Amino acid sequence: MMDIFIFDGRRIEFRPGQSVGAALVNVGMRSWRRTRLTGRPRGIFCGIGVCFDCLVEIDGTPNQRACLIPARAGMVVRRQEGDGHGHLTV
Amino acid sequence: MTRPDVVVIGAGIVGAACAWFATRAGLRVTVVDRGAVAGGTTGAGEGNLLVSDKPPGPELQLAQLSARLWSELAQEIRGFEYEPKGGLVVAATPASLDGLVALAEAQRRAGVDVRAVASDELADYEPWLSRKLLGGAFYPQDAQVQPMLAAARLLRSARMAGAEVRLGVEVGALLRDGDRVTGVRTGTGDIAAAAVVNAAGVWGGEIAGMAGVKVPILPRRGFILVTEPLPPVVRHKVYAAEYVADVASSGAGLQTSPVVEGTPSGPVLIGSSRERVGFDRTLSVPVLRALAAQAIELFPVLAEVVMIRAYHGFRPYCPDHLPVIGADPRAPGLLHAGGHEGAGIGLAAATGLLVAQVLSGGATDMDLSPFRPERFG
Numbered sequence: 001m002m003d004i005f006i007f008d009g010r011r012i013e014f015r016p017g018q019s020v021g022a023a024l025v026n027v028g029m030r031s032w033r034r035t036r037l038t039g040r041p042r043g044i045f046c047g048i049g050v051c052f053d054c055l056v057e058i059d060g061t062p063n064q065r066a067c068l069i070p071a072r073a074g075m076v077v078r079r080q081e082g083d084g085h086g087h088l089t090v
Numbered sequence: 091m092t093r094p095d096v097v098v099i100g101a102g103i104v105g106a107a108c109a110w111f112a113t114r115a116g117l118r119v120t121v122v123d124r125g126a127v128a129g130g131t132t133g134a135g136e137g138n139l140l141v142s143d144k145p146p147g148p149e150l151q152l153a154q155l156s157a158r159l160w161s162e163l164a165q166e167i168r169g170f171e172y173e174p175k176g177g178l179v180v181a182a183t184p185a186s187l188d189g190l191v192a193l194a195e196a197q198r199r200a201g202v203d204v205r206a207v208a209s210d211e212l213a214d215y216e217p218w219l220s221r222k223l224l225g226g227a228f229y230p231q232d233a234q235v236q237p238m239l240a241a242a243r244l245l246r247s248a249r250m251a252g253a254e255v256r257l258g259v260e261v262g263a264l265l266r267d268g269d270r271v272t273g274v275r276t277g278t279g280d281i282a283a284a285a286v287v288n289a290a291g292v293w294g295g296e297i298a299g300m301a302g303v304k305v306p307i308l309p310r311r312g313f314i315l316v317t318e319p320l321p322p323v324v325r326h327k328v329y330a331a332e333y334v335a336d337v338a339s340s341g342a343g344l345q346t347s348p349v350v351e352g353t354p355s356g357p358v359l360i361g362s363s364r365e366r367v368g369f370d371r372t373l374s375v376p377v378l379r380a381l382a383a384q385a386i387e388l389f390p391v392l393a394e395v396v397m398i399r400a401y402h403g404f405r406p407y408c409p410d411h412l413p414v415i416g417a418d419p420r421a422p423g424l425l426h427a428g429g430h431e432g433a434g435i436g437l438a439a440a441t442g443l444l445v446a447q448v449l450s451g452g453a454t455d456m457d458l459s460p461f462r463p464e465r466f467g
Contacts (some may be wrong), residue, residue, distance in 0.1 A: 036319065036356065052398075063318045063396060082321075083356055088391060089321040090217040 005075035007032075014071040021047070021054050021066030032056060032066070036082050055080050094120040094254070096449055097274050097283040099261050099297055101125075102132035103237055103435050104427050105289035106244035107442025109253050110167075112287075115446045119253040120281060122274065124260035127245060128238040130291045131434060134403020136314060136351065136359050137237040138327060139436040142177040142229035143334050145193060146200040148460035149412055149433070152440045154201060155455060157231050159439035163240075167247050170240035171354050177232030177327040178207070178215050179334075180223045180388065186331040187224045193334065194227045203230050218323050218391045232327055234351065237435045244442075261290075264300045264424070271301055271423035285449055287425045292369075292406040294414070294428035298463070301421040305414055305463050307429045309404035311370065313363045313377050315385070318396045319356025327351040328388060333362060337432065338411060342366040344377065348384035350392075358392070360385040362432070369404060407431040408466070415441055415461040417448055425449070426463045 002013040007024065014023035021044045024032060031041035033055055045053040047067045054066040058077050062084025066077075096112050098105045101123035109121045123129070139160050144150040164172035181187035194204045207226040212219050215228060245255050256278075265273035265280060273282035288297040288305075298305035329349040336345045342365070349361040363377045378400055386393045408414060408429040418424045427445050430437045440456070447454045 083319040085318075085320050085323075085395070088218070088323050090323075 003071070003073040005071050005073065005077055007077045008079050012071075012077075018071050019067055020056065020058065020064075020069045020071050020075070020077055023071045024066060033080050055084070057084055092118065094118045094281065094283045096120070096285045096287060097122060097281050098287045098289055099123070099274065100289035100291055101127045101241065101245060101255065101257060102130050102289065102291050103128065103241045103244075103438040104291065104430065104441055105287070106241040106248070107438040108287050108289055108427050108445045109248040109255075109442075110244040111442040111446035112449055113248040113251045113253045115450045117446070117449060119248060120283070121245065121248070121253065121255045122259040122261060122276060122281070123257050126257055127255075128241040130293075131403050131405060132237050132241050132291075134314075134401055135237055135432065135435060136349075136361060137235045137240070137435050138433070139233040139235060140177060140229075140327070140433065141197070141202050141231050142179055142204070142227070143329075143337060144433075145334075146196050148457075149437075150197070150200055150202070151456055152413070152437050153433070155443070156437050156440035157233065159443060160233060160235065160436075163244070163439060167243050170243050171236040172233065173235070173354065174230075174233040175326050177229040177329070178212075178226055179229070179329055179331055180212065180219070180226040181331045182223055182387075184224065189335075190227055190331040204228070205230075216325060216328060218389050219328070220388055220390055228326075234327060235435065236353075240435065261297065261300070264297075266301075269421055271421050285423050285425060287427055287445060287449075289427045291428055291434070292404045294406060294426065298418075298426065301418070301424050303418055303420045303424070303463070304466065305426055305429070306409055306466050307406045307414070308366070308408075309369055310364050310407045310431065311367050311402060311404055312361060312432065313374065313381060313400055313402040315360040315378055315381050315397050316399045316401070317358040317360070317392065318398050320352070320358055320395060322352055323391060324350050324352040324358050324389065329362075330384075330388065336362075336364060340409070346377065346380045346384060348381070348388050350385050350388055357398070358395070360392075364405070364432075371402070373400065373402070405432045406434070410465075413437060413441065413461055414463045415444055416458040416463065418463045420464055
């Protein structure tokens with residue numbers, strides 16, 4: 001019995017100790033974000049927290065690095081739009 | 091290799107501006123730097139081109155000349171994120187508002203464009219600004235550039251016009267003929283030249299020492315916090331009126347005053363701190379904490395924003411807080427262009443033009459006597 005978290009409504013299984021990013025890659029996802037200016041696809045690149053390519057929103061907080069955050073049961077992960085702070089646009 | 095007319099020591103913003111204006115004046119220029127382009131203070135700041143933080147006097151005149159030159163360079167050279175976005179100075183206490191109003195009035199008489207902003211008008215300039223502020227002043231002539239790009243673009247333009255840029259080349263000594271400076275001695279050979287420009291930033295005092303002259307340029311450390319990319323929540327350069335007094339003070343201890351601005355790529359930059367700790371590069375968490383707390387007082391919305399990194403550098407300052415610009419009569423052939431403290435990006439354009447005018451032997455657009463290198467005795 002594996003644990004699950006939710007990614008954009010989809011149930012994602014993971015093993016204890018796996019990062020959010022590893023779990024997403026494990027179910028075949030290669031990209032889950034688009035760049036802010038030119039809309040190019042981004043997913044895991046460096047895998048070690050340096051490149052900030054794999055950003056996701058986790059439990060309401062944007063700009064989380066999927067490669068660093070350990071997956072936890074019941075997490076709500078969302079695809080991030082732009083800089084993730086669209087609500088600050090005036 | 092043909093013998094250059096001028097060797098510029100330093101590939102920061104000041105050296106780059108000297109190289110560009112001297113090349114444009116028809117001189118053959120070689121730039122040397124022991125490191126990379128913008129590897130020192132130029133790469134450790136925010137890229138401010140400010141008239142707002144300068145009381146009337148020679149530094150303000152230099153800033154006004156520079157502001158005009160930067161807007162021309164933005165057309166002529168391009169590619170360095172020149173943003174004529176204006177500066178908003180805000181006051182949180184009656185005393186700081188009184189000080190700001192008096193400063194603004196004096197600046198207005200000196201030709202600065204400054205508009206009083208009532209407390210209920212502040213939100214029109216900055217929707218996310220704290221509602222607790224008493225008022226402010228808006229300075230449309232304040233602008234910003236990306237300083238590393240600006241140095242690189244100036245140097246590239248100079249090279250395309252015939253200048254040579256040699257990086258990783260360290261000056262170990264100056265070539266002398268009596269008191270006269272006749273070139274530089276580097277790890278890869280001597281370069282003879284009719285003139286040498288000391289644009290070595292915080293290390294300018296060492297270069298002066300090689301000519302046996304004293305130019306007291308010292309490092310004043312400052313940190314900058316960088317947020318994650320955001321929508322344009324900060325539209326202008328925004329800072330507290332107390333910043334002006336902090337810059338002008340001579341204390342060695344830590345001073346912080348909030349300076350907040352957005353960037354075209356999204357992150358918000360948060361300063362400012364100043365302390366005299368030599369070249370100590372240790373990260374100071376208490377300073378970062380103070381910067382964050384002050385920024386949140388100005389822009390409460392920043393409390394929900396993540397900082398992704400911090401950087402720091404050393405402002406080259408002189409005891410009287412004025413730069414050193416021009417020929418050194420104690421060592422003919424040597425010119426200095428440095429000691430601009432935290433205003434070096436802004437003042438670089440005028441400094442470059444004035445140095446080129448001195449090198450060409452013509453009249454200068456400004457009286458250089460307040461900046462004379464021998465003034466410290």
